[in-house]
Amino acid sequence: LTEKLQNVFKNLRSKGRLTEADVKTALKEVKMALLEADVSFKVVKQFIKSVQEQAVGQDVMNGLNPGQMVIKIVNDELVKLMGSETTEIALRLASEVTIIMMAGLQGAGKTTTTAKIAGKLKAKGRKPLLAACDVYRPAAIKQLQVNGEKQGVEVFAMGDKNRPVDIAKAALVHAKTNGFNVLILDTAGRLHIDEEMMQELQDIKAAVPVDQTLLVVDAMTGQDAVNVAEMFSNKVGIDGVVLTKLDGDTRGGAALSIRAVSGKPILYVGMGEKLSDLEQFYPDRMASRILGMGDVMSLIEKAQANIDEEKAKAMEQKMKKAQFDFNDYLDSMEQMRNMGGISSILNMLPGVGAKMKGQDLESMVDEKDMARKEAIVLSMTPKERENPDLINPSRKQRIAKGAGVDIAEVNRFIKQFEQSRKMMKQMTGMVGKGGKRGGFK
Numbered sequence: 001l002t003e004k005l006q007n008v009f010k011n012l013r014s015k016g017r018l019t020e021a022d023v024k025t026a027l028k029e030v031k032m033a034l035l036e037a038d039v040s041f042k043v044v045k046q047f048i049k050s051v052q053e054q055a056v057g058q059d060v061m062n063g064l065n066p067g068q069m070v071i072k073i074v075n076d077e078l079v080k081l082m083g084s085e086t087t088e089i090a091l092r093l094a095s096e097v098t099i100i101m102m103a104g105l106q107g108a109g110k111t112t113t114t115a116k117i118a119g120k121l122k123a124k125g126r127k128p129l130l131a132a133c134d135v136y137r138p139a140a141i142k143q144l145q146v147n148g149e150k151q152g153v154e155v156f157a158m159g160d161k162n163r164p165v166d167i168a169k170a171a172l173v174h175a176k177t178n179g180f181n182v183l184i185l186d187t188a189g190r191l192h193i194d195e196e197m198m199q200e201l202q203d204i205k206a207a208v209p210v211d212q213t214l215l216v217v218d219a220m221t222g223q224d225a226v227n228v229a230e231m232f233s234n235k236v237g238i239d240g241v242v243l244t245k246l247d248g249d250t251r252g253g254a255a256l257s258i259r260a261v262s263g264k265p266i267l268y269v270g271m272g273e274k275l276s277d278l279e280q281f282y283p284d285r286m287a288s289r290i291l292g293m294g295d296v297m298s299l300i301e302k303a304q305a306n307i308d309e310e311k312a313k314a315m316e317q318k319m320k321k322a323q324f325d326f327n328d329y330l331d332s333m334e335q336m337r338n339m340g341g342i343s344s345i346l347n348m349l350p351g352v353g354a355k356m357k358g359q360d361l362e363s364m365v366d367e368k369d370m371a372r373k374e375a376i377v378l379s380m381t382p383k384e385r386e387n388p389d390l391i392n393p394s395r396k397q398r399i400a401k402g403a404g405v406d407i408a409e410v411n412r413f414i415k416q417f418e419q420s421r422k423m424m425k426q427m428t429g430m431v432g433k434g435g436k437r438g439g440f441k
């Protein structure tokens, strides 16, 4: 069995159910990916454990190998964990004032995000008022005013001599008497979580009826995100999260940590310093980013879309009985082509791309060679394809002529094909006995 054929048949082999070994192997890679993405260790451990329990015994979808199947389960689970769908910020009727309080550590991006959100709400036809409740950093009030002006949104400020609680109360009165229907409170952060900061947020909440407390977290904080999310959600209570600085090179594992710990949806992601750089949060995109697995998901989608389940099942049966003939060969070539050819498939696999690029890939997957083989098969009569035993020397000569190759190549190919039929019989026997199956390689 040549390596080329092995690849053709890889996707068509009998798969059965995921064994514990399959899942363990694949999850090892997933674990690395998550830790590399800066998901907190605690969350990774929990996550891997729950996926492990879930995945063992699941059917392997046709068109996927066990490794890919585990990745698919992991991806689905990540998406589910992060909220399955985008969540909009909850607003009261336009006739009332919705109060949004920003919370988070210093430098997380609260002030910037306050102005960004104001811009979004304004575009939706709302009339937002921003309140400068950070009275500790000298430049904080000015910063909000500058940003507010850029957005064409009014900023309510009372200098730095008043308590944040009083500023919030006065801002609400101002909002109500001046026809504003959203009030966003920009609060102060500290470099580290501390009691005073938590207390101040609690006090504001007690003083004005806050509808939404949004936790702003820097995506780069990675592991720390868990502590931040835990403390804020326990001490203050949060309703949603904004993940900032996702424009950096972080893979954004903080998103998963935060979601796992707080259970609250991520509403927006900050994608830059400009006030227009705020985007809706998409759990599926985030999952792929965290997994960092190239286009593995699109590969899986392709496999699902292109491999006709029925056909694959029938072929599986044939292979078991070693009845695989040249018509099936043509079918499997067709399926390969639908998926963009072997090299494009290999390139999309995590690990494979990096490990094999520039190495054996070219020699393993010679697509020109495959095209010649296909030409040989196409030069056979339907009967010959069904029953390769019919192919005698004179028929071989005719086939070679039709395919434009010499007879030796036809001989080689047919011999190879016979060998692979035998191999396949052994292989499917092995799988039945729980033999080793394809993992990530």
Ligand code: GDP
Pocket (backbone or CB within 6 Å): 104, 105, 106, 107, 108, 109, 110, 111, 112, 113, 189, 216, 244, 245, 246, 247, 248, 269, 270, 271, 272, 273, 277
């Ligand atoms: P605060 O202390 O929580 O109010 O944080 P700021 O709003 O002052 O932001 C701190 C720094 O982070 C500023 O330099 C912002 O320009 C920057 N920043 C905020 N959000 C983002 C973002 O999404 N991407 C990038 N690259 N920078 C951001």
Ligand code: MG
Pocket (backbone or CB within 6 Å): 110, 111, 112, 134, 140, 186, 187
């Ligand atoms: Mg600020």
